[in-house]
Amino acid sequence: LFADEVNFDRDYLDEARRYYTNIVGKYGTQVTTLLKKASALDIKMICPLHGFVWRKDIGYYLNKYLHWASYTPEETGVVIAYASVYGNTENAAEILAVKLREKGIKTIMFDVSVTPASEIVAACFRYSHLVFASTTYNAGIFVCMEAFLSDLVAHNIQKRTVALIENGSWAPTSGGLMRKMLSACKDLTILDQTLTIRSSLKENQMDLLNQLADTIASTVPRPAAVSAAVPGAIDNGAMFKFS
Structure with missing residues (x-):
């Protein structure tokens, strides 16, 4: 009770x-x-x-x-949501997650094809940084990712830093289309750098993936070594009286 x-x-x-x-x-x-x-x-x-x-x-x-x-955001951390057909986009997302974790950044992953959208929306409200990785499907965003992003935008998500990964065998277009969808949100910082994959991540693209991890990490605030109070924290008692 x-x-x-x-x-x-x-x-x-x-x-x-x-x-x-x-x-x-x-x-x-x-x-x-x-x-x-x-x-x-x-x-x-x-x-x-x-x-x-x-x-x-x-x-x-x-x-x-x-x-x-x-x-x-309640916490500093990265949510990686991916939509993958043959596992190649998922593989790139997993490598990025490893790179971020090696930098000491909390990172969680979701497959939008099997995870209820409500769980991913909640995680996006919880954490400070978002990464969306999608294959290109019929010259658009893979349907599961498109549906999820539509849902997230409808929930008015704000005040997040976003990175994008696109995949496509011939003409990758999902990155630009995801950027366009997310541009409807207020106060989102969408990184200029989009990682483009053609079918699968190649060895010579690892530097680009490392650069993306470095760019994301550079925007993640580091906790102060010694801090009596968290700057910008919401004071529990600032607005309310309790008996």
Whole structure:
């Protein structure tokens, strides 16, 4: 019944994020406005229609909502979502993931062909950097990636750094088309460098992949060696009163 009776972070936070981002992720401005109105209230308890009742650590949960509503990444890390037909695009994505992890950057991967879009949308709201890798299909984006990006754009994703990988045997076009789709989002930094693969990653392209990994890494903020407070962090109690 109560959130303080379970390990919420371990067992339920991912589902809470997935629910919020997919149901109301698009409406961050409206949610922020509502939270500002609620900040004038003395909040004793949160009793949601579904989920646990919050009677303790209310500021922690509201802090999550403030992050999600403002499209501020919760964590520094890279989400790599890929659409691959024969495994070659997946292979390039996996090599990039290894390169980033070797640099100490948290990186998670999703195959858009088999992973529910709701899980990937939630991860994109959670992490600071996104990589989309797609083969070219009928001179367009592979259908699963196109459907996912349409869903992500509809959820109004913002404040992320994005890198692109395209693949195509004859005329790779998916990179430019993905860039065009994502350009509809506000405050996205889409890296100029697009890694282009023709069928499979060649040995002489490893330098280009390394350059892409270096470029992504150069935009990932490094934690300060000693820090009493996280700059730009949302203060749990800045807007709300709790009893």
